[in-house]
Amino acid sequence: MIGYYISLALRSLRSTPILSALMVAAIAVGVGASMTVLTLNYMMSQNALEHKDDVLFAVQLDSWDVNKAYDNANEIPWQLTYKDAQALLRSDIPTHQVAMHRYGFTVELEDSAIRPYTADIRVTTRDFFSLFDVPFIYGGTWEKTADGSPMQVVVLSKATNEKLFSGENSVGKTVVLNSQPFTVIGVIDTWEPSPKIYDVNNSSFAEVESLFVPFGLHRKLEIYSWGNTNGWDSGEEGEGYEGFLQSESVWIQFWVELSDSEQKAGYESFLTAYIQGQKDQGRFERPLKFALSKPSEWLVLNEVLSDDNRVLGWVSLAFLLVCVINAVALLLAKFLRKAPEAGVRRALGASRNAIFTQHLIESSTIGILGGIAGILLAFMGISGIRYLAMGQLDTVARIDWVMVAAAIGLALIASLLAGLYPAWRISRTNPSIYLKTQ
């Protein structure tokens, strides 16, 4: 029977090619537009640390100006001061903890034809790789002493290792950063969290840094941040680089791994005690406040999915709704025009269900065609967005299989919804009125 319905649907679609094309186009455009935008929003809402969402926390401390709260959603600075980061690192409560920031070096190799170039660097404590589950191909992270005293060692990204050492095991070799020799101690595998969850302060969709160096190098190399450095107490700053390190400027990002609620409670009381202690020394003049945010909460707090993205999401859904209503109207028109035929079929023994199924299959056919065309449109839409964003959204503007399946599903649901009422309506009409002599 289904075969019969399908052949009827195809025959019916072919008998009104323009109307059919119109309906397929309406569904395709609706699905294409919403898939384009929803794909983008879906990719932007990805949480690369989902599997550790319950144990990882971004740390914020309210060390800000007593006269004015920090200007963000939870009114706590995104980053920590250097001295607070150093103090927190002394805690042995967290399973892992990371203090870090973005930086840049010039990169060259001794006796090499490779021209010197500038590269993004992450200056971090050794736990970065274990806390964020970064896989290594060769070697591993540095020793703990490197987080406190200067050791010129470096971990390379896979791409950098390809570029400098053609992908060989480069552990033990030397890379020259800002004319200082650094020894390679590890190479990480491909690792591209997007959004760049561990650092959403500096463009959330940027690429991962290409080199990683220890946190103990600051004083030796007078390292400043290449990310945001925000201050409020410009008057108090002391002389020299040490003055900068001891200042109230915030520029260090801090994450901890706390494996269970007990550990978390312990860490919270540690933070409370620390802030109290600082208050006694005249710092932290604002009301005692800190925050531990899970990765999922951190993404929301940082508005990684911007208002504009949300607006586009709603617009595209409303757009799809209009397309569906459009398809409902056209299908209704089409089905009602064929009502006499349905009446004859009823008289010849077709049940209401048979009529309903026949027409629903016709609308699903439109949905499938619309869905397929919609996916093609979505691919075009996505590349259009990559072009318009000038490369700034390349890591998120792509379609994966989940989204392809979702697009087909969406198209089917849309057209089934669109076909439901007209098919029901036609199956309900009294056949006798169409059989009357005119």
Add this chain to the structure above:
Amino acid sequence: MLKMHNVRKSFRTDTIETHALRDFSLEVKEGEFVSVTGPSGSGKTTFLNIAGLLETPTGGQYLLDSEDVSNLNDRQRSRLRNEKIGFIFQGFNLIPDLNLFDNIDVPLRYRGFNAKERRKRIEKVLEQVGLSARAKHLPAQLSGGQQQRVAIARALAGEPRFLLADEPTGNLDSLMARQVMELLEFINEWGTTIVMVTHDPELARRAHRNIQIVDGQVCDLRTLTEQPEAATA
């Protein structure tokens, strides 16, 4: 075969209630050829629609083959319609997009016959109505009389025991009307019960029995042939 007792049908529109049938009682025996006459608007079509299970009565009892069909659901009614009943309309009601073969195929599809069985039956009925050569034509390519013969073929394809015809000759000239009538008589001789609404007194007389509907009721019964037993009201 068919037995209606005190069947009522009323149509309610926003302002008035029309009683199309009131206390309508009738019995049709297996193998009978009954003609139905009456003024326009008297309820003839309504009677046929109810008899053919296209509409449900507002009240009363309707037995088809001794089975009470007043309370069947849509699926059961569709099944009965498909297996036992054939329809012929004044307006032919062929599906314009389908050729003759596919038009006749429609009820057989709903019956669930396999392709071979369907082909066999379609070819047989087309032969019976003398249109075998035109199986691939569209309805629009036929004359009115030919179209009505296709409609009859379509009604016969499922081998119904009960044929309902609503003014089957109303749109035809007298020659064609006679041809259609002869076809119906032929079908009746092979055992199919026929109820035919007509305005043509000559055709009405050719049936075994004529009933008159006036104002939604059977008004007068006259036995036209020597049927052993006249139906009772």
Add this chain to the structure above:
Amino acid sequence: MLELQPMLSALWRNKVPALLISLQLALTLAIISNIVIIIQERIEKIGRPTGIAVEEIIAINVMAIPQDYDMIGAISADMDLLRKLPLVKDATVTNQVPLSQSGSAGTFYTQPNQKVGGENSNRYNTDPNFINTLGLKLVAGRNFTNTEMQYYDPSEIRDVNVAVITQQFAENIYPGQDPIGKPLYDGDSHPIEIIGVVERHLGAWVDWSKAGNVAFFPIARNTQDINYLVRAEPGKRDEVLKTLVEKLSERDPQRVIKTRILSEYVARSYAGDNLMVKVLSIVAATLSFIVALGIVGLTIFWINQRAKQIGVKRALGATRSNISRYFLVENSLIAVTGIALGSAAALIVNQYMVRDYSQPVLTLVPLSICALLVLVVSLTAALAPALRAANISPATATRSV
């Protein structure tokens, strides 16, 4: 004449299709009116005057390779070199690239040691050539001089004595006063004298709420990397760009040099807004188109269904224009219903847009314009089928359908 009563009852019998069209028009109006104000806002934002000669400027980033590089010496030598290049109008050194979304800011006060109630401003550390290089217009006071320049290490604390600021910043920090000679404080007791005012400059960030508040200081610091801006003669930018890296590397190979034209920075900074404008425009256009097609389809269907009636009316003496007018009036009735619903929906949706997504407020003027637009789209879509209906022959009446 207008047969409004029979028209309404005919519509009532076809209420579902009619309602579906109204609903589409309503949603379209709700969407489009909210889209239009967003587009309008973004276009205005992108079109704001930058105050500088964007098309003639090249930005250069110089990063020293050695750890103890003498950046200050390099700056003087590079500036000499750049300013002498053919087709180069001028060059300057700066801590940030204009309109690049990356830069430095500070809070400034009118009183010494003031801690609250300051005004935020973007801050440039640059040299006296910035006015000419950026193409700024000095509207009051004077530029700073070479002797006022301070060169020092980033870890050093030095008091800066003079500043040039934008008119907008001047009006915000000294409303209604002549800013020349007035002091700026950055939280301590040392006054910075405002010596000049430039007409306007947006600064480093295009999205910042204080964009346009800019202060320029005569400072160059001995950092590992520094930015230069080069202004070419009009139309000669690309020619100048070709030789820059080579010339600078030739002078001193101990650095990594990157160049990019300023217009590309600007395009990147506005890419998000540009994307919104493009995507929303496409949505608005396709939406109108789809709805129009839907109306065409449905009107044709209706007319086909009523072909016989139309024939009868014609046979009974209705003129062609009577028939077309009937369908157009019918369409207007549907459209007006949709517009009423849509206006209400647009205003409700807009409240959420303003509250939750910080989008602009929808006022009556754009709403009315969009409503009119929707009406025009609807009537245009109905026009062709309505005219075709008028061509239905009165003879149709005598033929059975």
